[in-house]
Amino acid sequence: MEHYVTIASCQLNQWALDFEGNRDRIIESIRQAKQQNARLRLGPELEITGYGCEDHFLETDTYTHSWEMFCWIIKHPDCQDILLDIGMPVMYKSVRHNCRMVALNGKILLIRPKLWLCDDGNFRESRWFTPWLRPRVVESFYLPTSVSESLGQKQVPIGDAVLQCKDTVVGIETCEELFTPDSPHVDMALDGVEVFLNASGSHHELRKLSTRYGLIKNSTQKCGGIYLYSNQRGCDGGRLYYDGCAMILANGELLAQGSQFCLKDVEVISATANVDKVRSNRFQPSHGIQGITRPAYERIYIDFSLSSFKQNFDMHYKPTEERPIHIVSPQEEIAYGPACWLWDYLRRSRSSGFFLPLSGGLDSAATAVIVHSMCRIVTNAIKDNVLADVRRIVGDENYTSTCPRELASHIFCTSYMGTENSSKETRNRAKELSSLIGSYHVDMNIDTMTRAVVSLFGMVTGKTPQFRSQGGSNAENLALQNIQARSRMLLSYLFASLLPWVRGYSGSLLVLGSSNVDECLRGYLTKYDCSSADINPIGGISKTDLKSFLQFTKGEFDLPILQNFLDATPTAELEPATNNYAQSDEADMGMTYPELSIFGKLRKIGKCGPLSMFNELIHKWGDHLSPTEIAAKVKRFFYYYGINRHKMTTLTPSYHAETYGVDDNRYDLRQFLYPSWSWQNKRIDDVAAKYEEHERMNKSQAK
Numbered sequence: 140m141e142h143y144v145t146i147a148s149c150q151l152n153q154w155a156l157d158f159e160g161n162r163d164r165i166i167e168s169i170r171q172a173k174q175q176n177a178r179l180r181l182g183p184e185l186e187i188t189g190y191g192c193e194d195h196f197l198e199t200d201t202y203t204h205s206w207e208m209f210c211w212i213i214k215h216p217d218c219q220d221i222l223l224d225i226g227m228p229v230m231y232k233s234v235r236h237n238c239r240m241v242a243l244n245g246k247i248l249l250i251r252p253k254l255w256l257c258d259d260g261n262f263r264e265s266r267w268f269t270p271w272l273r274p275r276v277v278e279s280f281y282l283p284t285s286v287s288e289s290l291g292q293k294q295v296p297i298g299d300a301v302l303q304c305k306d307t308v309v310g311i312e313t314c315e316e317l318f319t320p321d322s323p324h325v326d327m328a329l330d331g332v333e334v335f336l337n338a339s340g341s342h343h344e345l346r347k348l349s350t351r352y353g354l355i356k357n358s359t360q361k362c363g364g365i366y367l368y369s370n371q372r373g374c375d376g377g378r379l380y381y382d383g384c385a386m387i388l389a390n391g392e393l394l395a396q397g398s399q400f401c402l403k404d405v406e407v408i409s410a411t412a413n414v415d416k417v418r419s420n421r422f423q424p425s426h427g428i429q430g431i432t433r434p435a436y437e438r439i440y441i442d443f444s445l446s447s448f449k450q451n452f453d454m455h456y457k458p459t460e461e462r463p464i465h466i467v468s469p470q471e472e473i474a475y476g477p478a479c480w481l482w483d484y485l486r487r488s489r490s491s492g493f494f495l496p497l498s499g500g501l502d503s504a505a506t507a508v509i510v511h512s513m514c515r516i517v518t519n520a521i522k523d524n525v526l527a528d529v530r531r532i533v534g535d536e537n538y539t540s541t542c543p544r545e546l547a548s549h550i551f552c553t554s555y556m557g558t559e560n561s562s563k564e565t566r567n568r569a570k571e572l573s574s575l576i577g578s579y580h581v582d583m584n585i586d587t588m589t590r591a592v593v594s595l596f597g598m599v600t601g602k603t604p605q606f607r608s609q610g611g612s613n614a615e616n617l618a619l620q621n622i623q624a625r626s627r628m629l630l631s632y633l634f635a636s637l638l639p640w641v642r643g644y645s646g647s648l649l650v651l652g653s654s655n656v657d658e659c660l661r662g663y664l665t666k667y668d669c670s671s672a673d674i675n676p677i678g679g680i681s682k683t684d685l686k687s688f689l690q691f692t693k694g695e696f697d698l699p700i701l702q703n704f705l706d707a708t709p710t711a712e713l714e715p716a717t718n719n720y721a722q723s724d725e726a727d728m729g730m731t732y733p734e735l736s737i738f739g740k741l742r743k744i745g746k747c748g749p750l751s752m753f754n755e756l757i758h759k760w761g762d763h764l765s766p767t768e769i770a771a772k773v774k775r776f777f778y779y780y781g782i783n784r785h786k787m788t789t790l791t792p793s794y795h796a797e798t799y800g801v802d803d804n805r806y807d808l809r810q811f812l813y814p815s816w817s818w819q820n821k822r823i824d825d826v827a828a829k830y831e832e833h834e835r836m837n838k839s840q841a842k
């Protein structure tokens with residue numbers, strides 16, 4: 140007989156330590172799940188606290204408040220008659236665990252601690268939690284007195300058990316557990332679990348969604364099963380953007396998918412799936428033989444069905460049909476992920492908007508377009524849940540406009556800060572872009588400020604530095620460039636704090652930075668210049684991806700001016716142009732942006748030191764470069780990387796987007812005082828000489 144279950148998964152815009160807001164969003168998600176006739180509701184990992192509490196997970200208050208909110212939720216009248224899987228941290232035997240709390244009608248049925256924690260990249264779960272580590276071990280947890288009084292329950296099972304409902308078996312695997320080679324769902328499936336609940340705290344990274352989807356699809360294709368994936372969404376107080384994308388799959392087929400970039404605080408997806416199809420999917424004798432030989436899980440019996448008898452005899456009651464997965468291009472990910480992160484950051488920081496130094500170059504243009512994208516997303520959502528925030532930020536309680544340019548004119552200020560080295564091309568590009576996206580633009584010259592600094596220096600030391608083209612030394616040339624760059628930083632903060640006042644608004648603006656991941660890697664930026672901003676939406680994105688992002692948004696957002704930014708040669712415009720010299724980024728850096736992307740990926744993702752990077756590149760570039768040329772490029776890259784690594788310690792907090800990110804504080808943990816790579820370079824030279832010798836011998840044999 141057909142045997143349908145209706146289940147719901149959700150994505151919530153939680154905020155670390157916002158206990159009341161988090162609680163209310165959880166309750167709202169349960170209401171919505173019930174409205175969708177779901178009998179089970181799954182929420183994101185650590186949803187009561189918010190996933191990003193980090194060292195706050197070491198504080199006992201966090202555990203106390205989690206219990207307070209948990210009891211509130213499960214006793215709430217709107218949260219009855221539905222099986223709940225809620226995430227929170229739990230302290231058991233004085234040890235902290237990352238747990239799933241399964242509850243029904245005001246009672247806890249099971250506490251399931253995470254077995255395998257996530258510790259790579261931005262994740263550091265074992266700093267705060269201990270993994271349960273013992274598959275199938277279940278113990279008794281005596282509830283804290285206040286909880287047992289509140290719930291009328293003294294003890295509950297804690298451990299790796301599964302839930303035997305009247306009509307099916309439900310098992311839990313939390314986030315990283317899906318990513319491990321020996322995922323719990325395999326043993327659970329072999330022991331008859333039919334519905335899997337995966338609560339995640341998984342942040343956005345370009346091109347990552349297909350990995351998650353692929354893992355779930357393959358698992359449910361191979362093992363059979365209905366798989367619910369839930370995830371946090373939004374900026375919960377740090378550099379990460381959790382990108383939702385809740386999913387429900389059955390036997391490899393996608394039944395429901397939540398949005399990836401959207402401003403809804405609460406989004407619930409549901410599906411009706413046929414449990415009998417899971418059973419028939421497991422027809423293979425090999426499945427049965429593997430299952431019968433595995434140790435069984437302890438089953439917690441629940442007097443509750445995920446299907447309803449009424450539904451099963453309603454001929455109009457239909458299972459959800461398979462739908463195609465929606466995975467956007469990296470260009471769209473750049474357009475929407477950082478934009479949603481900026482909006483959460485803006486409303487949660489209670490600032491009045493953004494200030495961006497707009498140079499007429501590609502990077503600050505990309506940042507401006509991301510703010511424009513934010514304005515588009517916000518004005519699109521004005522009929523939903525963003526109006527109150529918009530009115531507060533704009534400072535107008537009657538604000539109703541749905542025009543992105545109009546919103547930008549209130550909350551987005553851009554400024555071109557030219558010097559005598561600036562060109563009219565960059566100045567005009569900045570002005571034109573600003574007028575297309577509607578920002579309040581200040582076009583100024585800052586020479587009075589830089590001249591004042593140089594003349595003060597002259598007065599004190601009796602020396603006047605000169606640019607290289609005027610006969611100055613390298614030190615003079617750099618110092619004169621850096622004064623311009625750093626003056627822009629000072630002026631940015633001044634204008635960010637006073638422009639709202641000048642315009643008759645209240646509050647102050649957040650300064651946006653726009654250095655990309657590649658120039659940070661090479662250190663091609665002035666420490667404490669405009670790179671020292673409040674936040675940076677593109678600091679985790681490569682120049683190559685930014686170019687294709689501008690190409691995409693040129694058409695998508697109807698901004699034809701972006702072609703001029705794409706066509707221009709990237710230049711800092713910090714040195715005087717002469718008849719035979721114009722400053723250019725790639726010439727200055729001694730390497731191209733595409734080369735930098737390759738170095739960056741090999742260093743971080745490929746975990747290459749200089750020698751192994753050289754060995755990799757020999758096979759990649761060997762058809763057009765000699766071993767000595769490749770050696771020179773690798774040595775030059777590591778030289779600049781090493782001398783500039785200190786700049787990463789003061790890097791503006793950036794949206795994390797790229798697996799080869801360089802954020803020294805959270806993601807890419809390395810020293811910042813490097814030796815000269817002398818041994819590494821000698822070894823590269825040895826190996827290069829051997830390759831060249833081999834090449835010579837080959838050629839002479841061929842003759």
Ligand SMILES: Nc1ncnc2c1ncn2[C@@H]1O[C@H](COP(=O)(O)OP(=O)(O)OC[C@H]2O[C@@H]([n+]3cccc(C(=O)O)c3)[C@H](O)[C@@H]2O)[C@@H](O)[C@H]1O
Nearest residue numbers: 617620621624662663664665666668669711713785811812
């Ligand atoms: N090991 C170490 N540990 C800690 N700090 C260290 C250090 N070594 C130098 N430093 C410090 O760092 C300083 C050198 O770094 P920094 O002052 O940044 O100066 P620096 O890296 O020498 O020059 C900035 C470079 O960025 C380029 N650039 C390109 C594009 C745009 C922009 C722009 O700003 O718009 C700039 C510019 O053309 C120039 O080549 C030293 O004077 C010293 O104060």
Ligand SMILES: Nc1ncnc2c1ncn2[C@@H]1O[C@H](COP(=O)(O)OP(=O)(O)OP(=O)(O)O)[C@@H](O)[C@H]1O
Nearest residue numbers: 496497498500501502503555556653669709710711
């Ligand atoms: N003339 C300027 N006016 C305003 N801001 C500027 C100016 N020059 C530089 N900046 C700021 O300093 C940052 C770093 O300068 P940089 O020369 O690297 O520009 P960019 O926007 O990255 O463009 P590109 O590197 O493609 O020329 C810029 O992103 C911008 O925020």
Ligand SMILES: NC(=O)CC[C@H](N)C(=O)O
Nearest residue numbers: 257314315318340341342
């Ligand atoms: N919270 C987690 O366990 C994260 C797991 C996984 N690596 C992810 O990024 O989705």
